[in-house]
Amino acid sequence: MATPLTADTLLAALRAEGVTVQEHPGWRTHNRNHKGAWGPVNGIVVHHTVSTGTTGSVALCRDGYDELPGPLCHGVIDKAGTVHLIGHGRTNHAGLGDGDVLDAVAAETSLPAPRRNDTDGNAHFYGFECVNLGNGSDPWPDAQLDAIERASAALCRAHGWQAASVIGHKEWTNTKVDPRGFTMESMRSRVAARLSGAPGQGGGSTPPPAPDAPRHQPFPGAGFFTAAPNSPIVTAMGRRLVAEGCSAYSVGPGPQWSEADRRSYARWQQKLGFRGADADGWPGRTSWDALKVPYSG
CATH class of the missing domain: 3.40.80.10 (Peptidoglycan recognition protein-like)
Structure with a gap:
């Protein structure tokens, strides 16, 4: 339940x-x-x-x-x-x-x-x-x-x-x-x-064949972001936020997690309809899956 x-x-x-x-x-x-x-x-x-x-x-x-x-x-x-x-x-x-x-x-x-x-x-x-x-x-x-x-x-x-x-x-x-x-x-x-697959992919009466690499970056976990990573995943995320019209960047985006990333992500959460603590800019699985960040390895 x-x-x-x-x-x-x-x-x-x-x-x-x-x-x-x-x-x-x-x-x-x-x-x-x-x-x-x-x-x-x-x-x-x-x-x-x-x-x-x-x-x-x-x-x-x-x-x-x-x-x-x-x-x-x-x-x-x-x-x-x-x-x-x-x-x-x-x-x-x-x-x-x-x-x-x-x-x-x-x-x-x-x-x-x-x-x-x-x-x-x-x-x-x-x-x-x-x-x-x-x-x-x-x-x-x-x-x-x-x-x-x-x-x-x-x-x-x-x-x-x-x-x-x-x-x-x-x-x-x-x-x-x-x-x-x-x-x-x-x-x-x-x-x-x-x-059995990632959100938005595969399905039907039989599972799809596995690709060489996933199209979209799996959610790396909330702790990944609170640790202020320097990662190509952050760059790929930022580019998707810009594409969705949620940019709060004055420069970038780049690989180092920053306050601009958090503010941009908060705009994405708000675009999805989240409010209050659910739109604080820290990525969660549901909003991350909806963003469809390209796979970065």
């Missing part, structure tokens, strides 16, 4: 995984928290919308209806592969399900068949609604499946979870059949393959 990601951290994690994100007005505070707990969180539930069209599906999931007020999920994944963020916090997506399933997800072990509906899933799961009629014949485009994979992997990576933390609604409760049109076993295989 884990504390839910903040809205800023969730957004940064999705972007670091290469997800195309559209933020809808008010999504950061649109939730049902007044109706019950949000967290600790244990996993991700994938749904289909039983609807067509992006605009109408997003509106339905954002607003809900009389019997089930919105938001009905955290993000809507359309057929083009865009994740539309519409809520953050408790949302009306999972409903009641089997506590034994929750225990299995938390332990990342094999799922039992859901038999009881005795546990509040809205408190414990992130939810993605995917635009599809759910009739078994409505297609699932490659871009949409890729987005489901990436979005799921992004949250797993942010929490340190494995692919076993990603389930379908029909695996949570015996009252649902979604998602229909692909198997959750195949999606978990895709997520596992993606998690």
Whole structure:
């Protein structure tokens, strides 16, 4: 179990995984928290919308209806592969399900068949609604499946979870059949393959071949920067910050970590949506992965 990601951290994690994100007005505070707990969180539930069209599906999931007020999920994944963020916090997506399933997800072990509906899933799961009629014949485009994979992997990576933390609604409760049109076993295989590589790289049904060297510099750890290194990694980072319009440099960037590097990195964190102590200029894994610093050895 884990504390839910903040809205800023969730957004940064999705972007670091290469997800195309559209933020809808008010999504950061649109939730049902007044109706019950949000967290600790244990996993991700994938749904289909039983609807067509992006605009109408997003509106339905954002607003809900009389019997089930919105938001009905955290993000809507359309057929083009865009994740539309519409809520953050408790949302009306999972409903009641089997506590034994929750225990299995938390332990990342094999799922039992859901038999009881005795546990509040809205408190414990992130939810993605995917635009599809759910009739078994409505297609699932490659871009949409890729987005489901990436979005799921992004949250797993942010929490340190494995692919076993990603389930379908029909695996949570015996009252649902979604998602229909692909198997959750195949999606978990895709997520596992993606998690075996660096953020934003690889994925799919099989792991990609290993390159001679990674394209992007792995996060060297927070202690690397507090030790004021003199390293080509710092130069490469600075150049990426300049390219992102976050420069606070009067000269450089260069290999020696400096206050200008820290101020520039703070601008990058703020660009990602971090605030306060989370935008102090000291690199963290999520913001570093999103920056995509070229590999320097």
